Amino acid sequence: MSNIIGIGGSIHDFASCLLIDKQMNAIEDERITRVRHAINSSNPCQPSLQYCLNWAGLQLEDIDTIIANDDLLQVIDPHVYPDIVLVNHHLTHAYSTFFTSPFEEAAILVLDGAGSKLSGTNGDIRETTTYAYGNKNDVTVINRVFGDLKGKNYVTKSETLMSNSIGEFYRAIAENLELGWLVGPGKVMGLSSYGASFGDDRFISEMMSCIKLLPEGQFKININGEKGLIDKFFQIRQNYHKKEDPFRIDAAIAHAGQVVLEKVLFHTLDYLSTKIQTKNLCLAGGVALNSLVNGKIPFLTKFKNVHVFFAPGDSGTAIGASIWGYLNNSNQTDDLIRFHSGPFLGRPYSSDEIVTALNSIGLTYTQPVDLYHQVAHLLSRGRTVAWYQGSSEFGPRALGNRSILADPRNSLMRDHINSNIKHREWFRPLAPAVLDSTTAVYFDAHCLSHWMQFVWHVRKKFHKILPSITHVDGGARVQSVSKDENPSFYTLLENFQQITGIPILLNTSFNIKGEPIVETPYEAIHAFLESQIDVLVLGEFLVVKKFDLTFKSPI
Known part of the structure; x- marks a missing residue:
């Protein structure tokens, strides 16, 4: 038996993964420190590392190997970790996605803001895209794209971003639209659908003028400087806001950003398909969170079988690092080594711990024998x-263990959750969770989407039936729920289907504005009491806020 720790992150999203043989436990720092993305952490990876050790009843000296992606060297003290092994940042991304896939062989594409520094440079030149080939128990890098930090943004006086980076390109769009850095790209994706629905393509060619697509999978993205994207679109946005509806202008810019991202990404996939003759593709890196483009890959490229790791951002490199450690510390074998543990990697909290938390707050609760039916009934009556x-x-998605749920038939529900519970922008879409066997009935799905990796179109006849999960462009970021992976959530969906005829629930992350997804029962109770959520289910226990029982859902 070997005990392996992988630590991950970059300058944000720190995490740890403990691998005991092939049993995996992992968590992100933010879930413990309660600081989103673990920004400005004074002790990166330490909270999550200690969590994993405590859960397993181990001490640091019980660990055989500690692996980290080498990008962490800019923020951690390697002397804190005995005999730490450093692995290329993008390689840990590649391991995280290929070795959690069902494929024996696959093309691998890693795209993010920036990865490891190019050796022999002062650190200003870094990898932004990595092409690789996975075969059996090996991963081979076949090509890379590099960017640099040249150029200054004199108009905005903003930070110089990495050139030739799809991740930094999309970040620049998010910051231009004043949507934020780490949280912004997801908002851009939702906003872009409004620009597409308006048919407003006016900024696409201007944005493409900052980009050159080159042979052998290379590309140039001019982000900084006088003719760079940042200053150019700052001035464009300012000028158009004076003349037209600011929301429509921002939606058009977001739409242009999504279209251009897709042009560059399909350019990389066209190259990759010429180098590796397979229909299988594994994606990782922060850009792989763009579920809108992920859903188009099977239809527009030669890759028909697409695997997107459930935590493709930098926190996922902790899992990739631990897998790298396992494979490099294992005896050579012809047996295929894969890790299919799924995303539910935190520690469970016992009924005793839940009751202690409930009693400490003085909440009234019940323990109904027909919990699933009662909750499904409350949902059908318009309760959150x-x-x-x-x-x-x-990872970043709530997949049925830390979720806020609602009736997708309720036309008022999306606005209610965005405005009164999540306190966020009104244009943000909310996702559906659906019984896996019925996914293709309701969505134009090429495959199952167990972890919300893909946006599929809601079939047109269900648009009016499912208004709160159907985005303005008719799309939805789908979660296909399987009985094997999440029997509890599956059973709730079955009960909701028995009552309503619909095997779908609206599913969004259980957190309130500015906070990470809840981890402990105490945090769940706090978020419940501080929000307009109607009902709390902690394990087998039910807490219901007082409300008018005669209320009926407007559907």
Whole structure:
């Protein structure tokens, strides 16, 4: 038996993964420190590392190997970790996605803001895209794209971003639209659908003028400087805001950003398909969170089988690092080594721990024998439910263990959750969770989407039936729920289907504005009490706020 720790992150999203043989436990720092993305952490990876060790009843000296992606060297003290092994940042991304896939062989594409520094440079030149080939138990890098930090943004006086980076390109769009750095790109994706629905393509050619697509999978993205994207679109946005509806202008800019991102990404995939003759593709890196483009890949490229790791951002490199450590510390074998543990990698909290938390706050609760039916009934009557079960999800998506749930038929529900519970922009879409066997009935799905990796179109006949999960462009970021991976959530969906005829629930992350997804029962209770969520389910226990029982959902 070997005990392996992988630590991950970059300058944000720090995490740890403990691998005991092939049993995986992992968590992100933010879930413990309660600081989103673990920004400005004074002790990166230490909170998550200690969490994993405590759960397993181990000490640091019980660990055989500690692996980290080499990008962490800019923020951690390597002397804190005995005999730490450093691995290329993008390689840990590649390991995280290929070795969690069902494929024996696959093309691998890693795209993010920036990865490891190019050796022999002062650190200003870094990898931004990596092409690789996975075969059996090996990963081979076949090409890379590099960027640099040249150029100054004199108009905006903003930070110089990495050139030739799809991740930094999309970040620049988010910051131009004043949507934020780490949280902004997801907002851009949602906003872009409004620009597409308006048919407003006016900024696409201007944005493409900052980009050159080159042979052998290379590309140039001019982000900084006088003719760079940042200053150019700052001035464009300012000028158009004076003349037209600012929302429509921002939606058009977001739409242009999404279209251009897709042009560059499909350019990389066209190259990759010429180098590797397979229909299988594995994606990782922060850009792989763009579920809008992910959903188009099977239809527009030669890659028909697409695997997107459930935590493709930098926190996922902790899992990739631990897998790298396992493979490099294992005896050579012809057996295929894969890790199919799924995203539920946090520690579960016992019924005793939940009851202690409930009693400490003085909440009234019940323990109904027909819990699933009662909750499904409350949902069908228009109630929002905070659903807290088992082990927490690793990664940015709530997938049925730390979720806020609602009736997708309720036309008022999206606005209610965005405005009154999440306190965020009104244009943000909300996702559906659907029984896996019925996914293709309701969505134009090429494959199952267990972890919200893909946006599929809602079939047109269901647009009016499912208004709160159907975005303005008719799309939805789908979660296909399987009984094997999440029997509790699956059972709730079955009960909701029995009552309503619809095997779908609206699913969004259980957190309130500015906070990470809840981890402990105490945090769940706090978020419940500080929000307008109606019902809290903690394991087998039910807490219901007082409301008018005669209320009926407007559907």
